[in-house]
């Protein structure tokens with residue numbers, strides 16, 4: 223299984239990572255997190271993301287009878303949303319997203335996929351304009367790419383990534399100021415360590431980036447994901463119909479924020495206590 227080599231500067235005294243040093247390979251993986259749809263993040267983290275109530279929202283869609291949905295494909299769109307950047311990410315050394323890219327679906331009716339008005343769907347079962355389900359699978363061959371033609375960064379630059387996820391080119395980073403920022407007074411307490419980052423670590427990092435202020439320390443030193451730290455015994459279950467009410471009330475942004483950060487989103491929004 224592919225891994226990426228990552229160099230860590232560790233403060234032994236405080237048992238924390240001060241910063242990591244890596245090349246394009248690892249930073250591309252970090253940046254790729256920004257391209258993931260929320261449904262993908264929840265799915266990859268096996269509904270254990272603890273990102274507010276998003277896990278419950280995802281579960282609500284999973285459990286919703288298809289008869290309440292516009293089409294059966296709607297469920298797949300919500301549970302397995304596709305990323306616009308999936309082609310760019312498919313050759314990352316370690317790709318967080320595990321969906322097969324380069325696939326489309328078309329209508330089985332011949333007249334619907336020829337000519338200028340042909341239609342395709344990224345999701346199986348979406349309804350064609352003729353009323354049929356677009357479920358005929360298409361997959362195009364992977365084009366040969368140079369190593370430089372994947373990911374987001376170019377060249378062979380080295381990057382420094384602090385434990386609060388500030389990413390900067392090593393050439394313009396002052397390590398002394400980073401040591402000061404993280405309160406390192408004695409350089410004798412510093413130690414260089416090399417870790418191998420595979421898919422398991424990438425998913426732990428994805429989770430940590432959402433919830434922790436010290437993701438590298440949590441994943442590589444304390445071997446802990448934020449999931450293990452988050453309370454899981456709170457009530458106030460979410461149901462889709464309630465979310466619809468919130469959106470209809472013109473409170474979409476408040477709702478989204480609440481789902482991400484609050485433990486009692488409806489009470490907090492409607493009682494106006496935590497806007």
Ligand SMILES: [Zn+2]
Nearest residue numbers: 329334350352
């Ligand atoms: Zn059709």
